[in-house]
Amino acid sequence: MTTAVRPADEQRHVLLRTARDVADDLATDAIARDQAGKPPLDETARLREAGLLAALTPPRPGRGADWRTGCAVIREISAADSSVGEVLARHYAHAWSARFYASHPHAPAPEEASVPEQWLWTGAVRHPAPDEGTAGPDLALRPRGTGYVLNGRRSVDTAAAVADQIVLDAHCSGTGDVLVVRIPRGAQGVTVEPAHDRLGQRVAGAGDVVFERVAVTAEQVLGRRPHDEESTAPFTALAGPALRLALCHVALGIAEGALVEARDLSRGGRTHRLPGEHPDLLLTYGELASAAQAATAMADRATEAMARALDTGAHLDAEEPADVAALVATAETVTSKATLHITARVLELADAPGLDRFWRNARVLTAHHPVAHRLRSIGEHYLNAPHRVPAAVFR
Structure with a gap:
C-alpha cells in the first residue's frame, strides 16, 4: 500500500x-x-x-x-x-x-x-520605540493631490540598488501618521550610495537610499505603522520578529556552511592543524556539531510558533505575538552565540583560503542586535507574562 x-x-x-x-x-x-x-x-x-x-x-x-x-x-x-x-x-x-x-x-x-x-523585495521598516520621536523622522511624506512626496534617506541592508520594491516607513506631515510605503525600482528622485569595503556580507548589496521629491501614489501605501507598542495590532506585531527569525536562519546557514567546509578539508587531509583521527579534533567537531544542532532545534521551535501565528492571521490572540517574539529572541541568542563560536573555531581546525568569510559574515549579520538587550527582554517576558508584554520589546 x-x-x-x-x-x-x-x-x-x-x-x-x-x-x-x-x-x-x-x-x-x-x-x-x-x-x-x-x-x-x-x-x-x-x-x-x-x-x-x-x-x-x-x-x-x-x-x-x-x-x-x-x-x-x-x-x-x-x-x-x-x-x-x-x-x-x-x-x-x-x-x-x-x-x-x-x-x-x-x-x-x-x-x-x-x-x-518576480519582484525582489527589500526594505527598512523601523518599529515603534520609546525614544523614536526625539531625533525626528529621517523619512518624511508630504501630501500632494491624491498621493504624497517622499524626502529623506534610509540605510538598507540588502539589494539597495537592485531591488524591485523597497518597503519603508515614513512620517506624514499632513496627518502625523507613520505610513508604510513601497517604492518601485527606477522611481524618479531615488539614488543609492552603496556601502563599500564591508567586513562581511559583501555581496548583500547594502547601501544608503536617498529620496528627493519622490512621488508616492495611494496604491503604493501598504498601510499604517503604529506609533507605539500598545496600539499595535497582534498580526502587525509579528512583522519585526518575522524578519529577525528569517535572519536567524541565515545565521544557521552560515554555521552549517562553515562546519561542512571545514569537515571536508579535514577529511581530505588538507588541514595544517590536527590529523583527521586525533582525539582533540574529534572532540572539537563533536562540540561544534552539537552547538549547531542545539541552535537549529531552538530556531525550528520558533519557526513552528511563527508559522502557527501567521496561519491564524487576523484572529491572533493579543498575547500570542509576545510569546512568539520571546521564542524568536531566544533563537536569535542561541544561534548568534553558536554561529560566532563555530565560525571562529573552524579557523583553528582547517587552513584554507576563504574560510574566514564565514566568521566575517556572522559578525556583520549579528552585530545589530546586542545579546544583552535581547536577554533583558526575554527576562522581562519570563517574569511578567501572562501580563501584557508587547512584542516590540524584543527589538
Missing part, C-alpha cells in the same frame, strides 16, 4: 530541491564573489531564473511558500552564500508587508503582481 503525497508536501520537496541546486551553483564561486564585493545583480538573476523570488512570497492557493518552507529555503541558500541568503530572507519577510500593515483584512494587489513579475 502506497501513501499518497499531499500537494503541499510535493511543492515543498520541489522547492527545496531547487534551493539545493541553486546553493550548489552559488558555492562554486562564493569565494571569488565575496572578494569582488559587487552588487548582487548576478546573484538575484540566479534566484529569479530558478523561480525562488516568485516562490518565496506569502502563501495563497496555488502560489507562495508557507513560513516553514520559506525558512528552510533561506537556510539552504545561506549555507552556500550567506549574502544571497540574507537577500532572500529580507525579500521573503518584506513580501509579507502588505499583510502585516494593511488596514483591511487582505491586501492581495502587491502580492498578486509580485509573483508574475
Whole structure:
C-alpha cells in the first residue's frame, strides 16, 4: 500500500530541491564573489531564473511558500552564500508587508503582481520605540493631490540598488501618521550610495537610499505603522520578529556552511592543524556539531510558533505575538552565540583560503542586535507574562 503525497508536501520537496541546486551553483564561486564585493545583480538573476523570488512570497492557493518552507529555503541558500541568503530572507519577510500593515483584512494587489513579475523585495521598516520621536523622522511624506512626496534617506541592508520594491516607513506631515510605503525600482528622485569595503556580507548589496521629491501614489501605501507598542495590532506585531527569525536562519546557514567546509578539508587531509583521527579534533567537531544542532532545534521551535501565528492571521490572540517574539529572541541568542563560536573555531581546525568569510559574515549579520538587550527582554517576558508584554520589546 502506497501513501499518497499531499500537494503541499510535493511543492515543498520541489522547492527545496531547487534551493539545493541553486546553493550548489552559488558555492562554486562564493569565494571569488565575496572578494569582488559587487552588487548582487548576478546573484538575484540566479534566484529569479530558478523561480525562488516568485516562490518565496506569502502563501495563497496555488502560489507562495508557507513560513516553514520559506525558512528552510533561506537556510539552504545561506549555507552556500550567506549574502544571497540574507537577500532572500529580507525579500521573503518584506513580501509579507502588505499583510502585516494593511488596514483591511487582505491586501492581495502587491502580492498578486509580485509573483508574475518576480519582484525582489527589500526594505527598512523601523518599529515603534520609546525614544523614536526625539531625533525626528529621517523619512518624511508630504501630501500632494491624491498621493504624497517622499524626502529623506534610509540605510538598507540588502539589494539597495537592485531591488524591485523597497518597503519603508515614513512620517506624514499632513496627518502625523507613520505610513508604510513601497517604492518601485527606477522611481524618479531615488539614488543609492552603496556601502563599500564591508567586513562581511559583501555581496548583500547594502547601501544608503536617498529620496528627493519622490512621488508616492495611494496604491503604493501598504498601510499604517503604529506609533507605539500598545496600539499595535497582534498580526502587525509579528512583522519585526518575522524578519529577525528569517535572519536567524541565515545565521544557521552560515554555521552549517562553515562546519561542512571545514569537515571536508579535514577529511581530505588538507588541514595544517590536527590529523583527521586525533582525539582533540574529534572532540572539537563533536562540540561544534552539537552547538549547531542545539541552535537549529531552538530556531525550528520558533519557526513552528511563527508559522502557527501567521496561519491564524487576523484572529491572533493579543498575547500570542509576545510569546512568539520571546521564542524568536531566544533563537536569535542561541544561534548568534553558536554561529560566532563555530565560525571562529573552524579557523583553528582547517587552513584554507576563504574560510574566514564565514566568521566575517556572522559578525556583520549579528552585530545589530546586542545579546544583552535581547536577554533583558526575554527576562522581562519570563517574569511578567501572562501580563501584557508587547512584542516590540524584543527589538
